[in-house]
Amino acid sequence: MNINILYEDEEVIVCEKPAGVAAQTRRLGQADMESLLKNYRAGKGEQPYIGVVHRLDQPVRGVMVFAKTKEAAADLSRQVQTKMADKFYYAVTDGVPEQKKGTLEDYLLRDGKTNTSKVVSKSTEGAKSARLDYEVTAQNKTNAVLRIRLDTGRHHQIRVQLANAGIPIVGDTKYNFKETMTRSGNGLLLCSYKIGFKHPKTHKKMEFEIRNPFLI
Known part of the structure; x- marks a missing residue:
């Protein structure tokens, strides 16, 4: 390779x-x-x-x-x-966020047995704070391209936070329950570009x- x-x-x-x-x-x-x-x-x-x-x-x-x-x-x-x-990403979301720019702040808990994470309350034992900033750079009626800056680096953070916000990433078979396969056939539409x-x-x-x- x-x-x-x-x-x-x-x-x-x-x-x-x-x-x-x-x-x-x-x-x-x-x-x-x-x-x-x-x-x-x-x-x-x-x-x-x-x-x-x-x-x-x-x-x-x-x-x-x-x-x-x-x-x-x-x-x-x-x-x-x-x-x-500094770590920056592009993601294509299933759905369009209401705000063109914003910050997502949550608490995440990792499950090592299933290799997944989920949003939980701040008081949950083992929960870790997660924060990212996003900006919509392109959109149509059903999808948006988000430019994302990570402030923290949690397990599956971008994927979990966007799914929790109602705009999961296209092609994400772990967290996008709207679909099991990406429409584009290109896999998970998330890229660390910078x-x-x-x-x-x-x-x-x-x-x-x-x-x-x-x-x-």
């Missing part, structure tokens, strides 16, 4: 994860970005270390940054955990972006 590498130096690799490929997995025989990038580095005669510092759901395509050293991994992980790293972070060594602000793949 060819990897679309957007940027690389001695500390980081920024690349585009294809839809359907896991960022990291323990399943034997299943290709994931971690193993693909390790093989890529080994093929160049480098030490095949890859630090996974953030996640992207397996059905979701988009930009990811990986560390090439343990020091870079620690710095990037800290940025992700302290919300210093990421921003400070370089772990130079501390220079870096941003990487791919074009919006969704037209309605």
Whole structure:
């Protein structure tokens, strides 16, 4: 599998994860970005270390940054955990939000047995706050394209929050109960199109972006 590498130096690799490929997995025989990038580095005669510092759901395509050293991994992980790293998404929703711009704030609880999350009350044990900002960039009578900025990084956050708001993502077979298969046949219509972070060594602000793949 060819990897679309957007940027690389001695500390980081920024690349585009294809839809359907896991960022990291323990399943034997299943290709994931971690193993693909390790093989890529080994093929160049480098030490095949890859630090996974953030996640992207397996059905979701988009930009990811990986560390090439343990020091870079620690710095990037800290940025992700302290919300210093910026992550932006496009999503096609089944339905159109009433407000063209807005913020969704909920509390989510993850169920490890079913690999799903749900919106719960603030007082629920184990609940974690979830916040995102969205803006409608295009729409028709039945769908909208949303540009989303994540403020928190919870399990399946965008998918759960949009479904709870009554505008689930097209092609989401876990949370969109209006349909079991996407009309387009292109899978889950969610893409991480932009990421921003400070370089772990130079501390220079870096941003990487791919074009919006969704037209309605």
